[in-house]
Amino acid sequence: MGSALDYSKFEEGRGVNYWKLDRAIRRELRRIYTDEEFEWAEPRLTAFGEVVGHTIADNADYVDDHGPELESYDKHGEVQNRVRYPAELLETERLAYEHGIVADAFETPPDRDEPMPLSHNLAMQYLLSYADPGFDCPVAMTAGAALVLEKFDDGSLAAYYEALTSRDYEGLIEGAMFLTEKQGGSDVGAAETLAEYDDEADCWRLTGEKWFCSNIDAEGTLALARTPDAPEGTDGLSMFLVPHADPDRSDGPWTKGDRLEDGPLSPGEVNDQRYRRLKDKLGTISVPTGAVEFGGAKASLVGEEERGFEQMTEMLNLERLSNAAASCGIIARALLESKIHAANREAFGETIDQYPLMREDLVDMTVDHEAATAYVFEVARLFSERERAERAGDTADDTYRLMRLLIPIAKLRTARMAVDTASYAMEVQGGNGYVNDFVTNRLLRDAQVLPIWEGTENILSLDVLRALEREDAHEPFRAAVEERLESVSHPALEDAAETVEAEFRDLETALVTLAGEDAEYAQLSAKRLSHYVFDVFTAALLLEEAQIEIEDGDGRLALVANRFVTNELEKREARGMTGGDRFVLEAFDAVVHHEPTDYESLLDRQEEV
Known part of the structure; x- marks a missing residue:
């Protein structure tokens, strides 16, 4: 059973090992992993929980005040689309990716016979979101882009898949998903971005504008566009990979190592797109988000034409689960900060965790956290089961039908819980919780986007109806x-x-x-x-x-x-x-x-x- 946890010995929820302190996630992973998987994963999750609780937690607070900056033009006035990142964020990137947060679920680790289930990627995202839910967005999209290429690429984009799933930081690229357009929003079928084939350059070229683009300078960006004479609505959309760098500048994608060794691209080496600005967001400062104008940007078709919406929904399933895992991580951090503060803060001669109302609050926050975590990782188990079945040539129909119902609900419910829990954690801290010096301020700002990303609560609720009607879920x-x-x-x-x-x-x-x-x-x-x-x-x-x-x-x-x-x-x-x-x-x-x-x-x- 283990011994009771004494939160009074901690000053705050940093400088600790999040994996060791979080018995809920340990219980759920022991349940959904095989014994062999858990035995392999536990020391690695212990190491990751340590680095997130120390280095990444400190980096996240710094980056919140000194986030990425867009340098649109060089000194000669040429468009360069350079995003400048603080060193602390680059350190967080290296630590997360080299701990295998994406790679281990796609490429067989050196000491295993097969990749870990995708639930392992989600578990690491959960731990990462204790410290930096904003940076978890690029991680989630990198995994999502890798999943799309694994499922639908004919092999022509193998170099991009290998770079998306690299466990070597120098060989890594990150993913992104550019869907939203001004006139469309959640109505993806209203997309107007046009894709035309350039026979001379032997590539597709995209023209149009994407309005809310996170991880704006990713090298593995997926975008939806409409080819000439394609039907209206979602049936006419195709999926394209649009690199940040002009793909003709070299034989492969522009990796993190290339960025570090050669410095920023010259204006002529950037793909034909313009980053208008980075959006001044309430939170998630560590992921640069902006508007992108494609001006004939070179792109590669992913899979077949007019299958883009279907491909997007496969990515969206993982993205919504990533959103839910991040929500659970925020809830867990907000709860940890509340437990520690309540065990140490004295009022009227007693620590405040001795008073009945605070006890009720902490009990119900704990119950909410464990309920959300149990639900999300049961759905993660189903998702992983279906993906492994597909890799083995099986359809796993019942598993798919159930997860189609449960995934939108996972994101819908936990996102709202994250906002509510982070908000109340600020109240537990008192006035300190409202100011930037204390992490609950950032937790609430970061949580507030989670009900919006990957579909609002209304959109997700309608998706639940579709799952019941079309899938007999x-x-x-x-x-x-x-x-x-x-x-x-x-x-x-x-x-x-x-x-x-x-x-x-x-x-x-x-x-x-x-x-x-x-x-x-x-x-x-x-x-x-x-x-x-x-x-x-x-x-x-x-x-x-x-x-x-x-x-x-x-x-x-x-x-x-x-x-x-x-x-x-x-x-x-x-x-x-x-x-x-x-x-x-x-x-x-x-x-x-x-x-x-x-x-x-x-x-x-x-x-x-």
């Missing part, structure tokens, strides 16, 4: 929930399991009702439906995990599961004020400090209630 969803509930038998979980079973049946009734209603009414209910799916699935998942841990002699997760069900699914008379519930006071040390809890004590508590 309710069928594997029903099977997954029923299987988990059937595994729960311990008396300490009985009441919660009955509540989840009842809500599950109500959810099924809602699904049937919406299937028979008109599209307008279904859309009106889509957001509530998405949250309902999250609550029921997460509750069943936590109960299943709690049952397993009770069988191993640890009752703590049963407390977490019961509290989640109470908060999200239980209907309480007078909002719980007349029932005499003192759960947060009795369970505080077990939930917040991970104090060992045996299952006999759970039975005793059940009898008392």
Whole structure:
């Protein structure tokens, strides 16, 4: 079970090892990895948690005040599109990529027989986002671009795939995804960027404007464009790889090593595009975001023409999971800062974690964190399972249908949770939390973009309806929930399991009702439906995990599961004020400090209630 964690011995949530302190992510990865995978990964995640908690955490605060700068023109007035990066951000880049954050999930590490599952990439993104969710954006897009080339490239872009998945920093390029246009926004099918084939140059050339482009000078940028005579809407879009450097300047992509050795490109070596400006954002300062005007930029077609939207959705699945993993990392850091502050801050003669209201807050923040982490990494497991099946030539239809339902919900729910948790973590810190000297200020600013990136909550809710209608995703969803509930038998979980079973049946009734209603009414209910799916699935998942841990002699997760069900699914008379519930006071040390809890004590508590 491990010993209780004493947060009073820390001054703040830095200078620590995030992997060692985060028992939730350790539990979830032990569950979804094979024994061999976990044995291989644990020392590497320990090392990464150490470097993120020390060097990268310090770098992130510096970069927040001294972020990348765009130098649009050289001294002769020629367009050069140079982004100048602070040395601290370049150090963070090297540390993250050379720890295998992308490479290990695509290329077999030297001491393994196959790559790690993509859930490993997401776990490292989670740890990275304790310190720098902004830089996690380029990492996520690098993995996403590699996934697209792995799935759809005919081999002509092999040099770019190898550079995207390099574990050697000098040989690395980063990825990006340029989708958004002024007139389109979330309506990707409204894209007007034109791609025309240049017979003389033997390449495609892109003309048009992309409006919100993160990692603006990436060498592995993917962009959607419409070829001549292509149909309107998403059916007419094709996917292109658009390098930052003119591809004719050398035999291969312009790598990090080339940048370090040769310095910035001359104006004539830059691809035909203009970076108008870097956007003055609220947060995520470590990733340069701007508007890009393609003026005949050279590009390579990825796969077949007019398949771009399909290819984009494959990348988007991973990007949305990356967003959710980053959200969980922000929640974890906000929670850690809150626990440490509450264990050290004295008011009226006691540390503030001794007061009932603060105890309730910390218990529920912990429950939210563990619920979000359990959900996201279960979906990561499904995503990894499907990708491995495809590599082996299998379709894994049921897995795909289930993950198509659960992925947009993962991003939808956790992004909002990250904003709410970071906001409350500022309040726990008091006035200090509101100023730039304390990390909660940045956590909230960085979190605020997560509900926007990769689709707003409304867009994601509509995607949930599409998954149910087109993929019949309710069928594997029903099977997954029923299987988990059937595994729960311990008396300490009985009441919660009955509540989840009842809500599950109500959810099924809602699904049937919406299937028979008109599209307008279904859309009106889509957001509530998405949250309902999250609550029921997460509750069943936590109960299943709690049952397993009770069988191993640890009752703590049963407390977490019961509290989640109470908060999200239980209907309480007078909002719980007349029932005499003192759960947060009795369970505080077990939930917040991970104090060992045996299952006999759970039975005793059940009898008392």
